[in-house]
Amino acid sequence: MYFSATGTTKGVAERxxxxxxxxxxxxxxxxxxxxxxxxxxxxxSRTTIEMNDPDVRPAIANDSVDLNGYMTVYIGYPIWWGxxxxxxxxxxxxxxxxxxxxxxxxxxGGSSIGRSGSNLASQAGSGNWLAGGxxxxxxxxxxxxxxxxxxx
Numbered sequence: 001m002y003f004s005a006t007g008t009t010k011g012v013a014e015r016x017x018x019x020x021x022x023x024x025x026x027x028x029x030x031x032x033x034x035x036x037x038x039x040x041x042x043x044x045s046r047t048t049i050e051m052n053d054p055d056v057r058p059a060i061a062n063d064s065v066d067l068n069g070y071m072t073v074y075i076g077y078p079i080w081w082g083x084x085x086x087x088x089x090x091x092x093x094x095x096x097x098x099x100x101x102x103x104x105x106x107x108x109g110g111s112s113i114g115r116s117g118s119n120l121a122s123q124a125g126s127g128n129w130l131a132g133g134x135x136x137x138x139x140x141x142x143x144x145x146x147x148x149x150x151x152x
Contacts, residue, residue: 001065002076003027003087005038008107008137012144013076016105019144022074029087030059040081051081057090065095072101073127075120079108079134084116092120097127103151104132 003026004010010026017024037046050056067073075092077084084106102124104117113134121129130151135144 001025001027001073001091003029003078003085003091004076004107005033005078005085009076009078011137012105012107012135012139013074015139015141015144016074016076016148019141019148020072020074022072023070025065027063027087027091028061030061047080047085050086051083053086056086057093058085058087060087060090063091063094067095067097067100070100072103073097074103074105076105076107077116079106079111079113079116082111082114082116084120088120089123092124095124097124097129100127102127102129104129106132106134107137108134 002009002013004013013024016022033046039045040048042048050058075088077088102121104113104120106113106116113132117129117132121127133147135147
């Protein structure tokens with residue numbers, strides 16, 4: 001499960017799916033993000049406005065995923081303003097993670113995963129959320145395997 005605004009998180013999610021032989025599902029915003037929306041230098045950009053309001057819940061165009069039957073769920077996203085994009089809050093609040101191990105991962109030019117995973121866990125209210133981590137855009141499949149092994 002991932003959201004990727006520029007393709008970076010998508011590439012990492014695809015490698016995780018390959019290593020774990022898992023299904024993969026991309027969350028698509030109901031209103032796609034333009035380059036102007038993603039301009040973190042613009043205090044009036046859509047993402048800046050969303051991230052400055054912890055109650056914003058952008059709609060997801062394709063949230064038809066059924067988590068039944070899955071024991072482990074990886075949730076990937078870019079880091080925006082030190083946190084997961086608000087659309088990830090929309091997703092976790094709409095699903096039941098009871099009985100599941102949830103592993104958040106993020107991509108970022110330099111920020112760590114910080115509290116983004118624990119914030120999402122609080123919003124979800126269910127599931128066994130692991131600490132997760134920040135994964136570099138160019139991470140190899142063997143490095144992903146090492147990261148997964150370190151989580152246990």
